[in-house]
Amino acid sequence: MGQTRLMEVGLLALFVSAFISATLLPGGSEALLAWMVHQGEYPVAQLIASATLGNVLGSLVTFGMGALLRLRYPLKTLDKPQHQRAKRWIEQYGAVALIMAWLPIVGDPLCFVAGWLGVRVSLSIVCIALGKLLRYLVVAGLFM
Template sequence: MSPELWGLFVSSLISSTLLPGGSEAYLAWLTVDGQYPTEQLIAIATLGNGLGGIITFAMGRLVAIRYPFRMLQQKSHRHVKLYLTRYGSVSLLLSWLPIVGDPLCFVAGWMKFNFLLSAIFIMLGKFLRYCVVAGIFL
């Protein structure tokens, strides 16, 4: 795999953990450049970003071992807990959102959502986002 594609993968992975990144801009640049098939770029970005979301989910799972989720009883957290309880793993379709997406994956892991369903919805949400980004720059 070329350095540009590895860069897209790493940028996408980092962008989906609790660290900032610029995977959308990198994907847009590579899409406009036209050197690689758009489908390949979307697949690599989705894989990196999805794995980052799953890593963040796993970090939440690890935190749950030491700190049970019931510890979040503050009023400001109740609406998030209610939303996540109501929609479960499906809410992870929104994991692509800036600012709230990464914490959403973390809290879903903390709440011990089903891993397989969560991974599917994380990947699907990320895939849809990258399809839109690439589509804009085609």
């Protein structure tokens, strides 16, 4: 396998790890990013872009799940404690609260509840991407 092909596979693995980490499934994209940055075999900007894109798209899947649930159950309440907390944050701060979508435990519910509450998608994408990018910049910076 050539060097270029190996790089593509590595970036894809990071993308998939970040995508899975941002859905309701557990994952560890930060650890993989840290290891890949420390190895020094990839341009750091490409690593950050791959992780950020995968993580944002994963969050948008969770956002979309909330939006779809709203169509099916528009009058139901969210009963899980993390969903209640996320609902309070979204109601208080709107899409800006999604900057915190990178946080463990509350990040996924924030995206889900934002979709369920019908928060504007375009601003949600910007806020989610900003938070995710900042997190990956910090992780990469710590391991350079």
